[in-house]
Amino acid sequence: MWKERITINLNNIGAKIKQMRLRAKKTQQQVADECGISKSLLSKIENGQTASAIATLSKISEALHVPLSWVLDDQEERDLVILSHTNRQFKVGDDNMGYSYELLANRSRFTGIEPTIVHVTPRDMNIRHEAYTHSQDEFIYILEGAIYLRYEGKQHYMEKGDSAYFKGDKPHLFVPVNNEPARVLTVFIDNNL
Template sequence: MLTIDLNIIGKRIKQARLNKKFTQQDLADRCGFTKSLLSKIENGQTASAVATLSKIADNLETPLSWFLEENEQQNLILLPSNNRTQKIGNKEMGYMYERLANRSRFSKIEPVLVTVPPDSEGIDPYTHSEEEFIFILSGAINLWYDGESHLLKEGDSAYFNGSMPHIFKPVSDQEAKVLTVFVEPSD
């Protein structure tokens, strides 16, 4: 049976609350419970029902799982290639993603290895809130950005605002590997 350290959960909730610039009273009001209860949770003095933690997570826009993870926050994260998460996605989605770091919940960047299969043509452009830096590791892509096509080959890079419609399209019958770094915009 997994034992969860209440102090770690409390510290993570406090960290997320401060990151959002909420006072304890602000968060308690949003969640519909007392400041006293929130203070006890943050100080590891009381166990909370999952429903209570879920309300906190929702109001902090933070995954509930982040509060419950076993691993401590680390200043150095080493991720050998054989320990990386499996690729997410498939040809129907257009890409396969491989996270290159198990980043902190509050990090403003996320590095990802994107594989663009040669037969991923029918995918529509999409948008997201992050800025995006890409570096073509191998192969070539057409970066469709805001209705225009830009050919990028091995060694080329681009930096762009993700809020404009964009997508990576294959150029040939070979897959392309793209180092992608998502950067959350500054407030």
């Protein structure tokens, strides 16, 4: 049911972010200010010294005008992407974030749709309370289990087969129900491309 966990290569993510920042001729301080994070955190991300929330990486990718999945994916870009479920890597977020995720396609950095599966992992409910925001709209479909979608201060119960579409710039968070795991198909949609 759950696949073997493979750790994200933080150095590769950091190198891509740094490469695109330099290409955009922006300083670390400029990108950090645009994203509402510290220059120190951005430096640690660029140097592969820390994992970061997907929402933070999304803000950075937006500031650099590249899709989040391009930053996260180690694979070469192709016109056609067919990815067998047996070959898909299970990528892990920081346990303190309460989720991990799988990229469903290696796409061009210039497309505006990013499909992923978010694994809402059992955790101590006290670990994270602050919601995430990012610039993309978000579509979610509950594949397995149940979650509470916290959106703009309200909590919505969602179970297998339920879906939602919402603005990512509004505070939101996926929370496991009864501390049980859930799988959520998540599609980030950048309407600015």
